[in-house]
Amino acid sequence: MEYFLQQLINGITLGAIYGLIAIGYTMVYGIIGMINFAHGDIYMLGAFFALIAYLAATTMGGGSVAFGLMAALLATMLFTSLWGWAVERLAYRPLRGAPRLAPLISAIGMSIVLQNFTQLTQGARVKPLQPVIHGGVTLLKANGFAVSLSWLQITIVLVTVALMLVFTWVITRTPLGRAQRATEQDMKMAALLGVNVDRVISTTFVIGAALASVAGLMVTLYYGVIDFYIGFLAGIKAFTAAVLGGIGSLPGAMLGGLAIGLIEALWSGYFSIEYKDVAAFSILVLVLLFRPSGLLGRPEVEKI
């Protein structure tokens, strides 16, 4: 029971991170119907920017952890959003209206470019970071097993919940969110009604990249090691999460992220750590068997 609780906590933390990345996939898919393969690498860039900004800020700010973290958060959100915007502008916007698979290949190309760019500029070796946020609370101790909840885990979950709230507010209550939902429903009609579709799509990529960059920062703090390759697996998992929750659905992305995080944590806790990815994908197939549009996805209505 204690062990289960501990794995539950770990799973929720992991799921929060996946959920943040998954939002980027699901938003982009919802609006332009494209799998943004480079999104995982945008998240990887976010992790690197956070690490660089944190180191720069702590050397300048005299080693203050709080200052360093704030600087890292702001810097990584800023620069990663810029990269997200630039990728969309360079590789996807010219392909609007092209055959369906053209942006997909372009995105795969971009993903390769971002990975190798990072490897060239920062080297292939893993980048370790000493733990920054220490300590935590012990929830209960029984049978010689202590269930602990670290401050970092609390921070990750709280930050994710806060970002989700802000994000939901943006989507449901602001003019920007309305334009976004309109574009998602019918791009041509939205453009006819005066929505600047190109700008809405750019904003979507910027928001997605900003959320992914926060995930990158949290992963850097949580695991303490990053390398240029982390984007691939995290990207696949987050995409799986988006599909599991029902691609195009925002609460679905969060739910899917949590589900994937929990599956992974529990599977590695109880069965084998090697096959945790197999478990995640098998559950995806099982869910899709019974709900072909994901957990919260709307079933597709075919019009002739």
Add this chain to the structure above:
Amino acid sequence: MATAPADPAPPLKDAVIDAALAGLVAAALALPMLGFHLEDGTTSLTLSPHLPRVGLAALVVAGGRLGLTLARRGLAARRAGRPGRLARLGGRLSGTRLWVGWAMLLFAAVLPLLPFADRNLIDKATMVLIYVMLGWGLNVVVGLAGLLDLGFVAFYAVGAYSYALLAHYFGLSFWACLPLAGLLAAAFGLTLGFPVLRLRGDYLAIVTLGFGEIVRVVLVNWGDLTGGPNGLGGIPRPTLFGLRFAAYAPPGHHTFAQFFGLRFSPEHRIVFLYFLILILASVTNLVTLRLRRLPIGRAWEALREDEIACRSLGLNPTTVKLSAFATGAMCAGFAGSFFATRQGFISPESFTFMESAVILAIVVLGGMGSQIGVVLAALLLVGLPEWFRELQQYRMLAFGAALVLIMLWRPSGLLSGRAPTIRLGERT
């Protein structure tokens, strides 16, 4: 009142402002990655600034942008309204496709006899042909049936491992294993096909991607059977009707060189492998071309165009999709067992998602459904990078950038003129 001039702003000024903006953006993009380098210190990471590189990147981008804008203006003025050269070439190729195909096949057949063909070239040509074959196989799934498969490499892996394992545990020969590998891969295609039948479009993509990863993870972790990450070595080489390509044959066997009274040369095997894959690829091409004209091929294309219409005409989408999956998988299985016998060693490293992405890129870049396009794209994406091996790390960077640039340049593929498979009489 002066009337507005036809060309409002002076073009050069606009272009310079635009280029300066691009330079600024580039500087901001480059700042964290190029501007700072993470050094592995003795105790922890340290940062070393390289700010001049950021300025350099900004200058390069601004200069490139300015040059591009000016060049594009000059070009646009000169050939307004004329279709691009490649578009015309594509149109011509699709008209005389048969002729070009035969010419290519003839060239491929005499390639090893040409004076400049050395061992290195034939090796590279063999590699390209493997991808051509894989491309043709995936073309059935993606190009004809319109099912997006991101895990095609799984079937390639199944083919390679089934040959390696059958040879390792049961001592079967290459020729016995080739059909078995194809059948096994097709069986895997069917197994994958069942759960994904109800899915459409991009749900299918993620499931196939996941399937590819599952196969790879199993290969890595099932160490007892597959050798795990270390792979399987000592895979037997193929023979030509029992003739071995080796310096010495065990008693009762002949080597190829002995039988024909030639001096032994390791190049014989290279050339033999080249012809083997050429034949395999040609058969794949022939079969897929013929299948397109059979009812099942028509059904694939019809399903791609409109699933509802297919259902209402009595086609069963289940069998149609499954047959496309199985056919594509079988091609990959053949290619996989050839790959295993050529390398003599296989490991899960060779079957990563990257390979699936390359094969898919070959199909899409070639122009979906175009057989010759696949050949061109394979030459471009597999053959060309082989020549630039010295560039090391820059090679993959250039590869990724090339994927993006080619896609931007030809969004519907190099040869996109899709020839209709059936015509309702000639209109005059």
